[in-house]
Amino acid sequence: xxxxxxxxxxxxxxxxxxxxxxxxxxxxxxxxxxxxxxxxxxxxxxxxxxxxxxxxxxxxxxxxxxxxxxxxxxxxxxxxxxxxxxxxxxxxxxxxxxxxxxxxxxxxxxxxxxxxxxxxxxxxxxxxxxxxxxxxxxxxxxxxxxxxxxxxxxxxxxxxxxxxxxxxxxxxxxxxxxxxxxxxxxxxxxxxxxxxxxxxxxxxxxxxxxxxxxxxxxxxxxxxxxxxxxxxxxxxxxxxxxxxxxxxxxxxxxxxxxxxxxxxxxxxxxxxxx
Amino acid sequence: xxxxxxxxxxxxxxxxxxxxxxxxxxxxxxxxxxxxxxxxxxxxxxxxxxxxxxxxxxxxxxxxxxxxxxxxxxxxxxxxxxxxxxxxxxxxxxxxxxxxxxxxxxxxxxxxxxxxxxxxxxxxxxxxxxxxxxxxxxxxxxxxxxxxxxxxxxxxxxxxxxxxxxxxxxxxxxxxxxxxxxxxxxxxxxxxxxxxxxxxxxxxxxxxxxxxxxxxxxxxxxxxxxxxxxxxxxxxxxxxxxxxxxxxxxxxxxxxxxxxxxxxxxxxxxxxxxxxxxxxxxxxxxxxxxxxxxxxxxxxxxxxxxxxxxxxxxxxxxxxxxxxxxxxxxxxxxxxxxxxxxxxxxxxxxxxxxx
Numbered sequence: 203x204x205x206x207x208x209x210x211x212x213x214x215x216x217x218x219x220x221x222x223x224x225x226x227x228x229x230x231x232x233x234x235x236x237x238x239x240x241x242x243x244x245x246x247x248x249x250x251x252x253x254x255x256x257x258x259x260x261x262x263x264x265x266x267x268x269x270x271x272x273x274x275x276x277x278x279x280x281x282x283x284x285x286x287x288x289x290x291x292x293x294x295x296x297x298x299x300x301x302x303x304x305x306x307x308x309x310x311x312x313x314x315x316x317x318x319x320x321x322x323x324x325x326x327x328x329x330x331x332x333x334x335x336x337x338x339x340x341x342x343x344x345x346x347x348x349x350x351x352x353x354x355x356x357x358x359x360x361x362x363x364x365x366x367x368x369x370x371x372x373x374x375x376x377x378x379x380x381x382x383x384x385x386x387x388x389x390x391x392x393x394x395x396x397x398x399x400x401x402x403x404x405x406x407x408x409x410x411x412x413x414x415x416x417x418x419x420x421x422x423x424x425x426x427x428x429x430x431x432x433x434x435x436x437x438x439x440x441x442x443x444x445x446x447x448x449x450x451x452x453x454x455x456x457x458x459x460x461x462x463x464x465x466x467x468x469x470x471x472x473x474x475x476x
Numbered sequence: 477x478x479x480x481x482x483x484x485x486x487x488x489x490x491x492x493x494x495x496x497x498x499x500x501x502x503x504x505x506x507x508x509x510x511x512x513x514x515x516x517x518x519x520x521x522x523x524x525x526x527x528x529x530x531x532x533x534x535x536x537x538x539x540x541x542x543x544x545x546x547x548x549x550x551x552x553x554x555x556x557x558x559x560x561x562x563x564x565x566x567x568x569x570x571x572x573x574x575x576x577x578x579x580x581x582x583x584x585x586x587x588x589x590x591x592x593x594x595x596x597x598x599x600x601x602x603x604x605x606x607x608x609x610x611x612x613x614x615x616x617x618x619x620x621x622x623x624x625x626x627x628x629x630x631x632x633x634x635x636x637x638x639x640x641x642x643x644x645x646x647x648x649x650x651x652x653x654x655x656x657x658x659x660x661x662x663x664x665x666x667x668x669x670x671x672x673x674x675x676x677x678x679x680x681x682x683x684x685x686x687x688x689x690x691x692x693x694x695x696x697x698x699x700x701x702x703x704x705x706x707x708x709x710x711x712x713x714x715x716x717x718x719x720x721x722x723x724x725x726x727x728x729x730x731x732x733x734x735x736x737x738x739x740x741x742x743x744x745x746x747x748x749x750x751x752x753x754x755x756x757x758x759x760x761x762x763x764x765x766x767x768x769x770x771x772x773x774x775x776x777x778x779x780x781x782x783x784x785x786x787x788x789x790x791x792x793x794x795x796x797x798x799x800x801x802x803x804x805x806x807x808x809x810x811x812x813x814x815x816x817x818x819x820x821x822x823x824x825x826x827x828x829x830x831x
Contacts (some may be wrong), residue, residue, distance in 0.1 A: 372570060378539050379572040381559040383586035383635060392561075392591075397576040 229452070236446040247446035254443060260432035267428060268343060268414035271352040271409045276359050278353070279406070280399075283364055283390060287373045301361035304354045309419040316351060317424070342426065351420040356413050360406040367402020372397070412455055488515035488673045489550045491536065496545035498531055498697075508545070508698035514673040516631060518664070519702075520678055520688035523722070528697040529677045533643050536675065536689045538562045547733040560589075565634030566643040569650060570764065573618040573624040579629045580605060586637040592737075604632040607666070613785065624655035628702060635670070642674040648683060660687055681721050685709065687701040692718050711747070715829035718759045725799040726757040726764070729828065736827055740774075740819055746823035755831040758821070762788055765801035769810045773818040775799070777811050815816035 226268070236247045251257055279301070286293045304312070320336065327333045339346040344372035373395060418430040427435070427453065438442030491513040498506040506528040513519045521529035533680070534540035536547055538559030546553050551608065554562055573582050580601045587597035605611045608628040618626055627647055634642060648656040667674050678684050684691045685705040690703040701713040712718035712814045729739035735746050739758045750756070765791065773793035777796070787808035789801050799819065803811070811817055
């Protein structure tokens with residue numbers, strides 16, 4: 203038995219080592235490439251970022267798109283999922299299929315579809331108020347059409363995260379208990395269900411954020427320049443800076459992940475100490 | 477808040493179900509239920525799964541709609557009042573405490589919804605925690621408490637708004653035997669001290685008989701009998717009640733005249749109406765079966781179960797009928813498994829049912 207355990211430990215160590223090499227070597231190489239200078243080590247690629255043309259604009263655009271995407275997605279999904287659980291549990295499989303459908307649609311196909319609609323729409327809607335809507339959602343300063351694409355792409359991820367959260371709580375009984383205590387429907391949802399979905403809401407938000415930060419296909423084909431597209435264009439002219447930005451975006455993603463984990467742990471710690 | 481203070485402020489209501497009907501597709505959950513719960517009474521709704529007892533409770537709480545009929549609380553039809561305005565405290569089977577709130581915040585939740593000030597609601601919640609014997613758990617979260625403790629907190633939460641009616645939906649079924657026993661005594665004590673009208677749904681007959689002032693037995697959405705536990709046990713109105721409440725043996729019998737049957741070689745008057753046609757069975761409780769050791773007796777002892785003060789023997793007659801009989805444990809030693817015995821029923825009216 204002891205021999206078996208020690209052999210398992212060796213295997214575990216080997217797998218961890220291989221996984222570590224697989225992930226860490228490219229990262230270390232990227233960091234090294236971004237600070238490698240003819241005179242030794244230099245941080246010009248990082249210090250030059252803020253003054254690089256388009257850096258702040260594309261970063262703010264991406265963060266803005268991510269924030270709006272998260273808000274739209276949660277406003278669409280959370281009420282729908284709670285309503286289905288409370289009112290029509292039989293519709294759950296339908297909602298699941300609808301929400302996970304975008305998984306089987308490649309971003310290129312999705313974008314091609316969007317382009318088709320954007321081209322077709324103005325011709326048919328020229329004399330209607332919807333024409334202005336088409337113009338409005340394609341403004342370069344804040345292309346809402348990207349939000350539509352991102353919402354569709356993030357739908358399966360957010361659905362899974364929220365579904366896991368909802369499975370962990372007995373939504374129906376908790377709402378009934380809250381209503382029995384004098385809470386109206388909206389108050390029951392806001393005061394009892396949403397606080398218990400905090401982890402799931404954070405997970406869904408984080409996954410959406412990560413997707414928007416890294417999405418390239420739709421934005422590039424539709425001709426906008428959020429952060430990912432900017433990194434690509436910078437990479438064509440300033441290789442070292444583009445890698446520095448990639449390392450930085452990786453760090454930002456890690457920080458967000460750590461913040462999420464810390465937020466999740468906060469409550470656990472609070473309950474444990476009490 | 478002492479129980480005396482709570483009792484002073486508590487208002488017990490009369491609850492009436494009138495011709496209440498509810499169907500779910502092809503299934504009839506309630507089929508014209510008529511039942512009245514008196515003020516301050518603890519009434520147990522007892523019946524097998526699917527008999528409609530929980531549906532009736534949920535309609536009263538406002539969580540379920542009804543097809544027809546009325547639910548009156550102090551004469552007022554409450555079926556159109558939304559659940560959050562019904563003034564009925566409910567304890568659920570699955571604890572249903574809010575996981576993100578501490579015990580004291582759970583208890584104070586209803587007061588918060590009513591807009592009571594923070595200091596006042598915490599003070600009242602603390603008093604209610606003392607009432608259910610858990611003041612030291614005020615700052616604990618539900619996952620840090622046992623099932624029994626969670627259910628006590630749920631009871632305190634249900635009482636916080638001083639409801640006119642307390643609804644208990646199988647509150648003990650998820651607990652282990654010892655905790656269940658303690659908690660049912662606790663619930664009964666509180667209910668009696670507060671004098672609050674209480675509906676208690678259970679499928680556990682022992683629980684219903686030991687706690688309730690009256691027990692309503694439901695079957696397929698209809699009321700079979702509503703009576704005090706002792707009456708229900710001693711004088712069941714129907715064969716279903718007789719067999720559902722307590723243990724019953726069925727013994728084939730012959731018609732022996734108007735209102736009389738012949739069973740185990742003796743004539744007995746029939747208790748209640750005798751079916752006009754068909755073969756009959758006599759229904760008999762184990763404590764009403766008389767056994768005496770006799771080598772030539774017609775009953776063969778086939779098994780014995782030690783139940784403490786009594787031992788339950790199962791005897792078999794020549795035609796294969798098995799009858800259960802409770803004997804004082806000391807007396808049962810004279811009838812070991814495999815021995816023969818004489819068998820008889822006490823000389824009093826018997827309950828009969830169709831075979």
